[in-house]
Amino acid sequence: MKSEALPVDLYETHRAGLLAYARRLSGDGVLAEDIVHDAWLLFSRQPAGSVVSPVSYLRTIIRNLLLGRLRRAGIERISTADFDMAVSTIVDNTVSPEDTVATREIVVRIMEAIDAMPDRQARAIRMYHFEGMKLREVAAALGISIPLVHGLIAEGMAVCNRIRREGQ
Structure with a gap:
């Protein structure tokens, strides 16, 4: 009787x-009342004397129950969200056709500039940047x-960077 x-x-x-x-x-x-009640029900199922620090254990149960409810609430919000609303918040990272064409034109201009540089x-630029050779290998x-x-590479890249900036 005493243990109860x-x-x-x-x-x-x-x-x-x-x-x-x-x-x-x-x-x-209101949620706090529910959580404390649920925590007490879980705690009362423990064998008498099995918990060394009952108040700390109850606090841990309360925290875990709250975290579980918050997770469930988040999942429910996501699962019941309006599809159009959810899709509208997604950032569109696709490149427009105009940007693609502009980028291709810049690349063509850069390649023409490299072709016009001294041999x-x-x-040196092609070996270093396109073939992936190290400076000592190029040398x-x-x-x-x-x-x-x-x-040579630094001077050539300065020209290429200027063309790239002009195209933006």
């Missing part, structure tokens, strides 16, 4: 504090120094 009376005394003693805790977490007094500079292939390769 203890949990009820525990509930009556700590009910106000548990309600305040649940209210603080949920922001809703060594054009080859070895062209028979020039690494700093010279770097300078």
